[in-house]
Amino acid sequence: QAAFLGQRGLTEDDFLTKVLEGMAFAGFVTERGAPYRPIDLFDELVAYEVKRMKAEEGNKQKILRHIKELAEKLYKNENPYPAVTMHKVQRPAEGCHLRLQPKPFPRLDEGTVQWIIDQATAKLQTAPPAVRAEKKCMVPSGPPIGMWGTG
Numbered sequence: 001q002a003a004f005l006g007q008r009g010l011t012e013d014d015f016l017t018k019v020l021e022g023m024a025f026a027g028f029v030t031e032r033g034a035p036y037r038p039i040d041l042f043d044e045l046v047a048y049e050v051k052r053m054k055a056e057e058g059n060k061q062k063i064l065r066h067i068k069e070l071a072e073k074l075y076k077n078e079n080p081y082p083a084v085t086m087h088k089v090q091r092p093a094e095g096c097h098l099r100l101q102p103k104p105f106p107r108l109d110e111g112t113v114q115w116i117i118d119q120a121t122a123k124l125q126t127a128p129p130a131v132r133a134e135k136k137c138m139v140p141s142g143p144p145i146g147m148w149g150t151g
Helices: 002-007 014-021 023-032 041-055 060-078 110-126
Strands: 036-038 136-138
Touching: 002 014, 014 023, 041 060
Parallel strands: none
Antiparallel strands: 036 136
């Protein structure tokens, strides 16, 4: 901590010192500090996007296009399976509460239920894994700290 703050001339920054001493930051370092681990969108943004943003500083069209690309990447990162839809529960019909005798729930045939379970189990065993396998590699270092400033 002291070396990190000292190299950047931030030893007098009380807020940053408290952030670095916090549990959230310790968890962040534990989770993301290893140089050889699966890379995700955060690593890519830190490593490559700062330099790109600096290069586009004067061109509003490029900046807007870049923001749109980043938004799409972040959306896909948060919603990796767009084909999965939520089923909506239908609203009860008007006056349904006025029915005198509700229909009894039909009796289930044990053999049919077991057949449905077996079919679903067989389908799950042949389906590809839902989560892609994480490939570990060296995490890119990103730009020098001075590039993060507003200039």
